[in-house]
Amino acid sequence: MINKVVKNAEEALKGVENGMTFMLGGFGLCGIPENCISELVNLGVTDLTCISNNAGVDDFGLGLLLQKRQIKKMISSYVGENDEFERQMLSGELEVDLIPQGTLAERCRATGAGIPAFYTPAGYGTEVAEGKETREFNGKMYVLEHAFDAQFAFVKAWKGDTAGNLIFKGTARNFNPMMAMAGKITVVEVEELVEAGELDPNQIHTPGIFVQRIFQGSAYEKRIEQRTVTSKS
Amino acid sequence: MALSKEQIAQRIAQELQDKWYVNLGIGIPTLVANYIPKGIDVEFQSENGLLGMGPFPIEGTEDADLINAGKQTVTILDGGSLFDSAMSFAMIRGQHVQLTVLGAMEVAQNGDIANWKIPGRMVKGMGGAMDLVASAENIIVAMMHTNKKGESKLLKECSLPLTGVGCVKKVVTNLAVLEIKNGSFHLLERAPGVSVEEIEAATEGTLIVEGEIPEMQL
Numbered sequence: 358m359i360n361k362v363v364k365n366a367e368e369a370l371k372g373v374e375n376g377m378t379f380m381l382g383g384f385g386l387c388g389i390p391e392n393c394i395s396e397l398v399n400l401g402v403t404d405l406t407c408i409s410n411n412a413g414v415d416d417f418g419l420g421l422l423l424q425k426r427q428i429k430k431m432i433s434s435y436v437g438e439n440d441e442f443e444r445q446m447l448s449g450e451l452e453v454d455l456i457p458q459g460t461l462a463e464r465c466r467a468t469g470a471g472i473p474a475f476y477t478p479a480g481y482g483t484e485v486a487e488g489k490e491t492r493e494f495n496g497k498m499y500v501l502e503h504a505f506d507a508q509f510a511f512v513k514a515w516k517g518d519t520a521g522n523l524i525f526k527g528t529a530r531n532f533n534p535m536m537a538m539a540g541k542i543t544v545v546e547v548e549e550l551v552e553a554g555e556l557d558p559n560q561i562h563t564p565g566i567f568v569q570r571i572f573q574g575s576a577y578e579k580r581i582e583q584r585t586v587t588s589k590s
Numbered sequence: 591m592a593l594s595k596e597q598i599a600q601r602i603a604q605e606l607q608d609k610w611y612v613n614l615g616i617g618i619p620t621l622v623a624n625y626i627p628k629g630i631d632v633e634f635q636s637e638n639g640l641l642g643m644g645p646f647p648i649e650g651t652e653d654a655d656l657i658n659a660g661k662q663t664v665t666i667l668d669g670g671s672l673f674d675s676a677m678s679f680a681m682i683r684g685q686h687v688q689l690t691v692l693g694a695m696e697v698a699q700n701g702d703i704a705n706w707k708i709p710g711r712m713v714k715g716m717g718g719a720m721d722l723v724a725s726a727e728n729i730i731v732a733m734m735h736t737n738k739k740g741e742s743k744l745l746k747e748c749s750l751p752l753t754g755v756g757c758v759k760k761v762v763t764n765l766a767v768l769e770i771k772n773g774s775f776h777l778l779e780r781a782p783g784v785s786v787e788e789i790e791a792a793t794e795g796t797l798i799v800e801g802e803i804p805e806m807q808l
Contacts, residue, residue, distance in 0.1 A: 387661070410675070434716060457719075462678070462679050480720045532674070535674060582657070586649040587645055
């Protein structure tokens with residue numbers, strides 16, 4: 358068994374430099390690599406291009422990197438309720454490439470799956486398709502979208518083993534499995550790191566082949582963005 | 591009386607059909623889940639990776655790892671399933687989801703929809719909306735008939751950047767139920783107590799009114 362374990366976030370992020378392109382898993386604040394993001398803040402690397410569905414909230418997740426102006430460009434599908442993200446985008450301080458969510462997911466998958474480009478109907482006839490090849494199949498129009506190129510992918514899983522096999526929990530899975538496939542160096546932080554053999558091979562979501570470095574994460578906040586509940590009565 | 595947001599959702603829920611998989615957007619569409627007609631089975635798909643989405647959790651049982659596409663804590667019903675974003679959009683683009691309900695800033699009489707950006711002023715992003723509208727067989731737009739300034743949101747042509755072209759077939763607003771076909775809005779139903787004239791006045795696009803227009807039954 359090939360051992361992928363590194364000691365901590367500091368060791369996991371070795372080789373990270375200014376100007377690099379990263380993928381970061383998560384949807385909203387659900388399933389984000391909290392430890393890796395903290396370490397990116399510590400390292401103070403700048404001019405980053407970040408591929409991530411969202412950019413966290415003002416004071417958590419990728420919002421922390423936005424606050425410190427470490428990000429040059431965001432590639433996302435949704436800005437949503439992140440005021441600082443919206444402000445930096447509208448003022449032109451931050452370059453932003455907004456792309457449809459399914460296209461974002463498939464571009465990540467394609468990157469890891471050896472597919473350079475694919476056709477999707479999403480965005481045809483909108484500004485998303487401007488300057489892109491389009492083509493008709495069976496009477497419907499499609500847009501050609503390309504794979505990404507990312508030096509690092511930062512992924513958060515629920516459980517992982519020393520061989521890098523991963524299991525995700527709930528909707529914290531989201532973009533993590535495709536990004537795990539896509540990174541030249543995929544760094545995974547897990548809530549629970551176990552020995553190879555402890556996870557049931559039938560239940561693995563992401564096989565260890567896609568993972569270069571894995572570490573036991575710590576101090577997860579797992580902040581809830583919209584706490585909606587039904588009262589007990 | 592114009593409909594409340596809850597009543598718009600209630601009216602849209604009447605469009606649900608047995609054994610449909612349904613994706614509900616953020617805002618009014620989310621409320622549709624509260625009014626599923628008796629005797630039919632539907633499953634809600636949330637594009638962040640959840641099928642069989644249930645109601646909000648009982649206070650104290652909320653789980654940061656179980657949210658819907660609006661980032662709200664939710665539950666998963668028996669028979670539900672979890673998956674990644676690529677598979678989620680395979681369901682959507684592959685037309686395995688029968689109905690999409692979403693909000694809009696503008697809808698045009700040719701079925702164009704705009705709901706993600708006001709240049710220079712506001713950018714929310716399209717999220718999954720472009721994938722959804724490009725693929726869904728049935729798209730219902732849930733929105734107010736006019737914007738906060740009182741201007742019509744049902745237009746001859748959208749002025750804002752588009753989310754999708756020629757895709758919307760039905761619109762339910764606080765004033766009316768409308769079908770889009772042959773390049774115009776066709777008035778199907780009125781909100782209780784709202785006149786055809788009021789709806790005409792609030793609709794900038796071409797509105798076809800044929801025969802007696804019934805009131806909505808809620």
